[in-house]
Every structure is written in structure tokens, then in C-alpha cells.
Amino acid sequence: MHIYDDEVFKMACDQFQVIADYLNIDKNDRDRLMYPKRAMAVTLPVHMDDGTTQTFQGYRVQHHLTLGPTKGGTRFAPNLSMGETAALAMWMSWKCALNDLPYGGAKGGVACDPTKLSHRELEAVSRRYMQEMIPFVGPKTDIMGPDMGTNEQVMAWFMDTYSVYQGYSVNEIVTGKPVSVGGTVGRRESTGRGVVYLIERAMDMLKMNPEKSTAIIQGFGNVGSVAALSLGLKSGVKIVGISDHTAALYNPKGIDVKAAELHVQKKGNLRAFDQGDRIDPNELLEMPCDILAPCAIDRVITEKNADKIKCRILAEGANGPTSPEADLHLNKRWDEVFVIPDILCNAGGVIVSYFEWVQGLQAFLWTETEVTDKLFRILESSFTRVIRRAKEHKVSHRTAAMAIGVERVMKAKHQRGLFP
Ligand code: NAD
Numbered sequence: 001m002h003i004y005d006d007e008v009f010k011m012a013c014d015q016f017q018v019i020a021d022y023l024n025i026d027k028n029d030r031d032r033l034m035y036p037k038r039a040m041a042v043t044l045p046v047h048m049d050d051g052t053t054q055t056f057q058g059y060r061v062q063h064h065l066t067l068g069p070t071k072g073g074t075r076f077a078p079n080l081s082m083g084e085t086a087a088l089a090m091w092m093s094w095k096c097a098l099n100d101l102p103y104g105g106a107k108g109g110v111a112c113d114p115t116k117l118s119h120r121e122l123e124a125v126s127r128r129y130m131q132e133m134i135p136f137v138g139p140k141t142d143i144m145g146p147d148m149g150t151n152e153q154v155m156a157w158f159m160d161t162y163s164v165y166q167g168y169s170v171n172e173i174v175t176g177k178p179v180s181v182g183g184t185v186g187r188r189e190s191t192g193r194g195v196v197y198l199i200e201r202a203m204d205m206l207k208m209n210p211e212k213s214t215a216i217i218q219g220f221g222n223v224g225s226v227a228a229l230s231l232g233l234k235s236g237v238k239i240v241g242i243s244d245h246t247a248a249l250y251n252p253k254g255i256d257v258k259a260a261e262l263h264v265q266k267k268g269n270l271r272a273f274d275q276g277d278r279i280d281p282n283e284l285l286e287m288p289c290d291i292l293a294p295c296a297i298d299r300v301i302t303e304k305n306a307d308k309i310k311c312r313i314l315a316e317g318a319n320g321p322t323s324p325e326a327d328l329h330l331n332k333r334w335d336e337v338f339v340i341p342d343i344l345c346n347a348g349g350v351i352v353s354y355f356e357w358v359q360g361l362q363a364f365l366w367t368e369t370e371v372t373d374k375l376f377r378i379l380e381s382s383f384t385r386v387i388r389r390a391k392e393h394k395v396s397h398r399t400a401a402m403a404i405g406v407e408r409v410m411k412a413k414h415q416r417g418l419f420p
Contacts, residue, residue, distance in 0.1 A: 003039065003082055003083075004035075004036075004039075004082060004083040004086045004087075005083055006081050006082070006083020006084050006086075006087070007083075007299075008083060008084040008087040008088075008298055008299070008320065009083035009084065009086050009087040009090075010083075011087065011298075011299070011320065011323060011324055012086075012087035012090045012091060012320070013034055013090075014324045015324055015398075015402065016030075016033070016034050016090070016402075016406070017030070018324070018399065019399060019402045019403050019406050020033075020406070022395065022399055022403060023403055023406065023407065023410075025406075025410065029410060029413070032413065032418075033064075033406065033409060033410060033413070034090070036061045036062060036063045036064075036086050036089055036090070037062050037063060037064050037065055037104070038061070038062045038136075039059070039060070039061045039062070039082060039085075039086065040059065040060045040061075040133070040136050041057065041058070041059055041082060042057075042058040042059075042060075042129070042132040042133070043055050043056075043057060043058075044056040044057070044058050044110065044125060044128040044129055044132060045128075046121065046124045046125055046128055047124060048121055049118050049120065049121060056110050056111060056112050056125055056129075057080075057110070057111045058108070058109065058110045058111075058129045058132060058133075059080065059081075059082050059085040059108055059109060059110075060085070060106065060107075060108035060133055060136055060137070060142070061082070061085045061086045061088075061089040061106060061107055061108065062089065062104065062106045062136075062141075062142055063086070063089040063090050063092065063093040063104055063105040063106060064093055064104040064105070064409060064413075065104050065141075066104060066409055066412045066413050066416060067096070067097065067101075067102055067103060067104055067408075067409065067412055068102035068103050068104065069103060069104070069138075069139070069140055069141050069142055069143055070089075070092075070103060070104040070105060070106035070141070070142045070143070071092065071096060071101070071103040071104070071105070071106055071142070071143045071145065071175075071350060071353065071354070071357075072088070072089055072092045072105055072106030072107040072108065072142075072144070072145065072147075073088075073092075073107060073108075073109075073144070073145045073146055073147025073148075073150070073176075073349075074107075074108045074109050074110075074129075074144050074145065074146060074147055074150050074154070074158075075088070075107070075108070075109035075110075075147040075148045075149055075150065076109055076110050076112050076113075076114040076125070076148070076149030076150050076154075077109065077111070077112075077113075077148055077149050078111060078112065078113045079111065080109045080110065080111040081111070085107045085108060085109060086107075087320065088105075088107035088147075088319055088320075089105045089106050089107040090105060091105065091319055091320065091342065091343060092104075092105025092106060092107060092350065093105030093405070093409060094343050094401075094402050094405030094406060094409075095342075095343035095344075095346075095347050095350060095405065096350060096405075097404070097405035097406070097408040097409050098343055098344065098347070098382055098386075098401055098402075098404050098405035098408075099347050099350070099351055099378055099379075099382050100378070100381075100382075100408075101350065101351065101354050102354075103143075103350075103354070104409075106142050106143075106144075107147070108129075108133070108144065109147065109149075109150075110125055110129050112125055112149075114149045114150070115268075122154070123157055126150075126154045126157040126158060126161075127157050127158075127160075127161045129158075130144075130157070130158040130161040130162055131161055131165075134161075134162060134165055137162075137173065138173065139170060139172040139173050139357070139360075139361070143172070143173060143174065143175060143353075143357055144158055144173065144174045144175075145174060145175040145176045145349070145350070145353045146176040146222070148221070148296075148297075151176075151222070152176060152177060152178045152183065152188065153178070155174045155175070155176045155177040155178075155183070156177055156178055156181050158173070158174045159171055159173055159174045159177055159181060159182070160181075162174075169182070171360045172357050172360030172361050175187065175352075175353035175354075175356040175357055176188075176349075176353060176356070177356070182356075182360055183356060184352060184355055184356035184359055184365075184366065184371060185366075185367070185368040185371060186352055186368045186371040186372055186375070187349075187352045187353065187355075187356055187371075188222065188226075189226045189230075190348040190349050190351065190352035190353075190371075190375060191222065191223045191226070191317070191346050191348045191349035192222070192223050192224070192225070192226025192227040192228075192229075192230055192295075192317070192348070193226060193230055193348055193372070193375070194345070194346065194347060194348020194349070194351070194375060194379055195223065195227045195293060195295070195315055195317045195340075195345055195346060195348065196227055196230040196231050196234070196235060197348070197375075197376055197379055198315065198340050198344065198345055198379060198383055199231065199235075199291055199293070199313060199315050199340070200235055201380070201383050202313050202315075202338050202340060203291075203313065205338075205387070206312065206313070206338060208290060208312065208313075210235045210236045210237050211236040211237075213237045213238070213290035213291060214237065214238045214239075214240045214252075214288075214289045214290050214291070215228075215231055215232075215237045215238070215239050215240065215241075215289055215290065215291035215292070215293060216239075216240060216241030216242070216250075216284060216285070216287060216289045216291070216292050216293070216311070217231075217239065217241065217242050217243075217293045217295055217317075218242075218243050218248075218281075218284065218285065218292075218293070218294045218295060218296050218300065218318075219243070219244060219294065219295035219296025219297070219317070219318065220242055220243070220244040220260065220261075220264055220269075220270055220295075221244070221295070221296070223295040223317045223318070223346065223349075224242070224244075224293070224295035224296065224317060225257075225260075225261050225264065227293055227295055227315075227317055228242060228257040228260070228261075229257050229258065229261060231291070231293075232257045232258075233257070233258065237290075237291065238254040239254060239255050239257050240252055240253075240254060240255065240287070240289055241255070241276075241284050241287055241289065242255055242257065242260060242270065242276075243270070243281055243284055243296075244264075244269050244270045244296070245269070245296075246269040246270055246271035247269070247270040247271050247273065247278060248278065248279050248280065248281040248283070248284040249270065249273065249275065249276035249277065249278060249279070249284075250276050250277050250279050250284060250287055251275060251276030251277065255275050255276055256275060259273075259275065260273055260275070282305065285300060285301070285305060285309060286305055286308045286309055286310065287310070288310040289310065289311050290311060290312045290313065291311055291312070291313045291315060292309055292311035292313070292314050292315070293314075293315040293316075293317050294314075294316060294317060294318050294321035294322075295317030295318050296318055296321075297318060297321070298318065298319060298320035298321060299320060299321070299322075299323045300318075300321050300322075301314070301321055301322040301323065301326045301330075302323045302325065302326050303323065303325035303326055303328070303329060305326075306322075306325075306326035306327075306328075306329035306330055306333075307329050307333070309337065311337060312336070312337065312338060313337075313338045313340065314330070314337050314338070314339045314340065315340045315345050316339070316340060316341055316342035316345045316346065317342075317345060317346050318342065318346070319342050319346065320342060321342065322339075322342075322398075327396065327398060330396070331396050334396065338397075339396065339397050339398060340397065341386075341397050341398040341401045341402075343401050343402065343405060344379075344382055344383065344386055344397070344401045347378075347379065347382065348375055348379065351374075351375050351378050351379070352371060352375055355371055355374060355375075382401075385400075385404060386400045386401045386404065387400075389403065389404060
């Protein structure tokens with residue numbers, strides 16, 4: 001289907017076919033499970049600060065609506081395409097199903113570089129995007145959230161634009177909003193916290209001492225910075241490497257991640273942060289460490305470096321950081337590298353988004369302790385099921401995780417039947 005023609009979509013399809021072979025899924029069911037239910041492309045003309053009008057391309061893909069409304073983040077990134085958006089929506093489907101959430105997967109975004117937009121331009125792009133999406137989304141059909149390049153402020157603009165159109169506040173249309181406009185406590189930290197909860201579970205299983213362990217974290221945004229802070233300050237792991245799109249830093253003596261966070265808050269990135277040696281970003285992934293957490297972009301662990309990474313735990317905070325070709329190498333190294341696959345590892349974000357949506361629908365607010373306890377309970381159950389399935393069926397953690405997700409969607413599709 002050429003509208004989704006894209007390497008990332010092909011990667012998501014290849015991963016799905018591996019699972020479909022393992023589950024012996026009938027060929028009549030494969031395309032029905034794999035291809036998105038609906039997709040929308042929009043053109044967004046925006047007044048720029050210099051007086052010109054620039055047009056941006058926006059997308060939203062709803063992968064399946066079998067289990068409930070769709071749910072998914074919004075990515076603002078320069079090369080975003082329909083195919084990449086569809087791949088991300090498909091991964092969301094398996095992630096929601098694995099974690100027993102009543103959602104299908106969705107994803108959306110705008111092909112733009114948010115770092116090059118002024119505050120006013122970013123607001124204009126965000127509002128225009130939501131305005132164009134109004135006929136396509138809704139609190140019972142498709143709920144948006146943040147992803148790379150978007151944040152709480154963008155979610156507040158989305159919610160405001162949708163609400164102005166409806167004539168009343170519809171805060172359950174988006175998650176990841178500021179707490180002041182109906183967001184939930186604990187959402188901002190949820191993905192990073194979930195990543196660290198699962199790393200701690202894996203360390204426990206592998207009998208690793210956190211205080212004698214080291215970690216390298218790629219990406220210092222919402223997921224990476226919270227993971228680094230929590231792993232460094234709460235779990236006592238020494239953070240020896242961090243990076244973002246401007247710099248990669250390595251320091252075997254340890255990096256003060258609190259200082260790094262303050263620096264990024266002030267300067268916007270790690271470019272001028274001076275704790276550690278500046279190294280090639282690709283090399284950083286190959287440096288020795290106990291935990292490697294890619295928390296930035298897709299396909300950074302490839303067949304070229306899969307045999308060179310030297311970690312004991314690979315915690316996939318990002319979506320799709322490991323290519324299927326790299327998986328073939330990692331599968332052979334299963335007793336050296338313990339993989340926590342993305343749809344499990346970064347599920348904390350969508351789980352707490354689900355809590356935010358539920359609180360919004362009921363207009364009933366929970367405490368941070370309630371949010372965190374419920375989050376860890378779901379992650380614990382998913383982690384246990386994935387590890388058990390992988391052991392019993394002698395398959396990789398990724399295959400086990402995706403199989404649990406795909407099976408749930410397939411079962412629901414069979415039970416609901418196919419409209420004649
Ligand atoms: P973000 O925009 O807050 O941060 C992204 C970070 O990655 C930034 O520090 C950026 O500089 C860095 N980065 C970009 N390109 C890079 C490169 N080539 N090398 C190194 N660093 C690079 O985004 P985020 O919300 O933290 O999302 C990061 C990843 O986690 C994405 O794959 C996203 O889909 C996934 N994810 C996010 C959430 C969430 O709740 N935010 C939930 C689940 C999954």
C-alpha cells in the first residue's frame with residue numbers, strides 16, 4: 001500500500017510478520033491486523049513571524065478501533081511521513097493490547113522542526129493541526145497525547161482549540177496536558193519512571209547491584225531525562241553517558257544528571273554541557289555499561305552495531321530503536337543482553353495517559369501515589385507475562401510482548417466478527 005511507503009512502516013510490518021508466523025496467523029487475518037483502519041493527511045498554512053505563509057504537512061493514523069477508541073501521541077519532527085506515523089500507530093496498538101488498555105493505537109504529527117519555530121509559530125501550527133483534526137478525533141474515537149517535539153503546552157493548545165469548537169471544555173480529548181487544565185499528576189514523569197521500574201525489575205532478576213552498575217542514556221527529553229534522573233538519583237546507578245541531538249557525553253566517573261537537567265532547562269540542549277568527554281554519538285552506544293537506554297529516535301541499534309553494544313540490559317525507552325535485522329543478532333546474544341522491548345519498556349506513558357483520560361471522563365481526580373501504584377501494578381503484570389511467555393516458548397522478549405498484544409487484538413476481532 002504505497003501511501004504508507006516508508007522504511008519505518010516496512011520495519012513495523014516485518015516485525016508483525018515474524019509474530020504472525022510464530023502465531024500461525026491465517027493469511028486472511030494478516031492484512032486486516034496490519035494495515036491501519038483510517039489515515040488522514042492535512043495541509044496547514046501558517047503565518048510566520050517574517051510575514052510569509054508556510055504550509056506544513058500533518059498526519060493522523062488510527063490503526064484499529066476493535067477494543068475502543070484509538071490513543072496515540074503527536075510528533076513534531078522535520079521528516080515525519082505518513083508511513084512513519086502508521087508504523088508508530090501500529091506499535092501503539094500492540095502496546096495498548098499488551099498492557100490491557102481499552103484502546104487501539106494511533107499516532108499523528110506535523111512535519112516541522114519545532115526548535116526552529118517561535119513560540120507564536122508553534123502555537124499557530126499546533127492550533128491549526130488540531131483545527132483540521134476536529135472531524136477525525138474525539139474523546140470516544142481518538143485521543144491525542146504528546147510525543148517527540150511536543151509537550152504539555154502543545155497539549156493545552158490542542159485541548160483549547162477543540163473545546164472552543166465544541167463550546168465547552170473537553171479536557172479528555174488529549175492527555176499529557178498541564179495539571180492546571182485537567183492533566184494528571186505523574187503523567188510527565190510516567191514514561192521515564194516506567195522505564196526505570198522495569199530496569200529495576202530486570203536488575204533484580206539478573207541479580208545486579210544497582211549501586212555497582214552503570215548506565216548510558218541516549219536522548220535527554222521527556223523520557224531520557226526522567227529516566228536518567230530516576231536511575232541516577234533514586235536507584236543509585238552511575239550514569240556514565242548521556243546524549244541529545246547536539247552532543248554525546250561520556251564520563252566513566254559519572255555525570256551529574258541533575259546539573260545536566262538544569263543546563264537543558266536553561267540552554268535548551270546539551271551542546272555546551274561540559275561534564276565528560278564529547279564523543280561520536282554512535283560510539284556512545286558501543287561504550288561499556290550495564291544498562292543502555294535508547295530514549296530518542298528509531299533504528300539506532302542496527303545490524304552494524306548490534307554485536308558491538310556491551311550492555312547487560314537494553315531498555316528501549318524510545319519507539320522502535322532496534323531494527324529487525326539487529327534483533328536477529330540480539331536474539332543470538334539472548335544470554336548476554338536482556339532486552340526490555342519498547343512496547344513494554346515505554347508503556348508507562350500510555351498507561352498514565354489512560355488514567356488521565358479516565359479521570360477526565362469521570363471528573364474525579366487521583367493522587368500521585370494512586371497513579372504511580374496503579375502504573376507499577378500494570379507494568380509488573382505485563383513484565384511477568386512477557387518473561388514467562390518468552391521462557392515457556394523459547395522466544396525473544398520482543399516476540400513474546402508483541403505476540404501477547406497481537407493475540408488480544410486478533411481475538412477481539414474474531415469475537416466481534418466482520419461486518420458483511
Ligand atoms: P522529546 O522530544 O522530549 O526528547 C527527545 C530527545 O531525543 C531530545 O533530547 C533530543 O535532543 C534527542 N534526540 C533527537 N535526535 C537524537 C539523536 N539523533 N541522537 C541523540 N538524541 C537525539 O521526546 P520524548 O517524548 O522524550 O520521546 C523520546 C522517544 O520516546 C520517542 O521515540 C518517543 O516516541 C518515545 N516515547 C515517548 C513517550 C512520552 O510519554 N513522551 C512515551 C512512549 C514513547
